[in-house]
Amino acid sequence: MSDPVNVAAVELPVGPALADQRPTDPQLYRRHSAAGEFFRRPTTVLYLVVLAAIVIFCFVGPFFSLNPSATDFPVLAAPNSTNLAGTDSLGRDLLARLMVGGQGSLLVGVSVAVICLTVALLVGGLAGFYGGVADAVLRRVSEFFQVIPSIILALVAVAIIGASLPLIILILGITMWPGVARIVRAECMRIRELGYVESSRAAGFSSFRIFWSDVLPNAFPPVLVATTLTVGRAILAESSLAFLGLGDANRPSWGALLFDAQSYMQTAWWLTLLPGIAIFIVVLSANMLGDALNDSLNPTLGRVK
């Protein structure tokens, strides 16, 4: 408050109309870089911390927890000092099973997102930049998945082909990539017409080189957002499958824990409540993180008022 000039500078509203009036002080200017924007928000950092905590809980936790498959506790015990999250119908520690189950869920979320990202960059990129066959293929495949909801197709495919974790990841990847690919396509189509691509072309660079080093990197921000959202969607999809009994029997996921909990809904609330909260928190954090990424990578969006 003592320095009126500084206060004015800090509170300067950030909007497209005021962009030219931004202070020339580089220290202040740097704050508006994407990463700066991203980490400046306390909520963003909060969701990052939550996600990191859950990853640590699932992957480091088991070193300190009870044995997740040992059945030597009282059956269906409510949370107590030994079994912090209670036990299941076979007398297994729920806290330890939440950790192991989380490994499955997180693995599915990240792997499916990586598959979607890879295929989407390839097909969506080719479709957007070159058009032609890739564009036709993408359009047909997108239409197909619009007609058959991906989760229903995944349900049938997993039931038929088999419910092992790698297969579930593969099937979810196959059914979920078109959404991401459409975004890549739209971005590449937009960037293809921009000045710097034209100048690269005028400079005589090959079209692959332009695609690889000019178009794809610049298409990346919205794709990153879509990928983040895919993590949440994949975890939700897998939990639905597992809840219907189509999970990997050897690798529990949070959805599978809920599947097991169904018969004990009236007596053991913790079996239903806790795995669901775990799914909810992870998916919510991933979605909020996607939102925050979107806001910081594309500052003009969502601020127009």
Place this chain on the structure above:
Amino acid sequence: MNVHWLRYYGRLIGSSVLLIFVVILVMFLLLEIAPGDPIQSLVGQVPVTEEFRRQMTATYGLDRPLFERFVSYVANVATGNLGYSFANREPVTELILQRLGNTLVLTLPSLVISSIGGILLGTAAARTRSKVKDGAISFAAVAGFSIPSFWLALLLIMLFAVSLGWLPAQGMASYGSKGLSVPHLILPLIALAIPELAFKARIMRSTMIGVLGEDYIDTARSKGLSSFEILRRHGLLNSMLPMVSVIGYSLGFTLAGAVTVEKVFGWPGMGMLLYTSIQTGENMVVMGILLVVAITVVIVNILTDLVYGLVDPRIRARSRMSRGVNV
């Protein structure tokens, strides 16, 4: 309705039929690699002779090559015959149509509630000047579609059926009575509608913010229209455009969500039928349900397109081919 218009819809319907064809083909190939023997699931645990088995295979045409079966299936589908369900001892078409009704009783109100609620909530978030209110609605929206709908269903049952005992948790009506009772509808409807409502509220918010930033809103304001009038005549009308797409598009998601929600509530709908048919390996029923879902979505897409043209005169003026919604 000029020639150009008719040609556009002709092409749209043509490509939709082609799409259904592709759906059948993909499902056929998928079911072909399915392990398990349809004759075995037909005779169950009863031991049968090899001869009887061959006879049955021939009766149901299972010994014919894949392509031949595909062609005859498509021909049957064209006449509305989706095959026969052995477990239910009923033609698949009748079985599905009867279950489809139960699913629509659940999904259509969900579609209406989530659309109206989403539009209202999204508009409220876009209009408010209070950052707290906007932030709260936006957060609730993201939270709403981060909840697994089946888990929400379980929580609702635990709270309102088990603990409080206010509402029934299983089936469409009390045991022994037929038809549909409204109390039975409430919980599944909430479980199905909330994630959809949240999703639509989110889309509506960003759409409305965009619309309210347009010049014609300023013009309307400078003409002296009240803010309610501006919202009603310009804001809502222009926001409806993307919303029509989203609402049409969301039907598929609602049908997909119905699978787990019906399972939780023991709701005898199509999702439940799909679940049990997958479990018992009744491929004809699985195939039939996917086909009915696909046809329903296609019809709704065409209707969405028609509504789009009606709502927006600009679209009538020019031909548009690609208008995908990114969700």
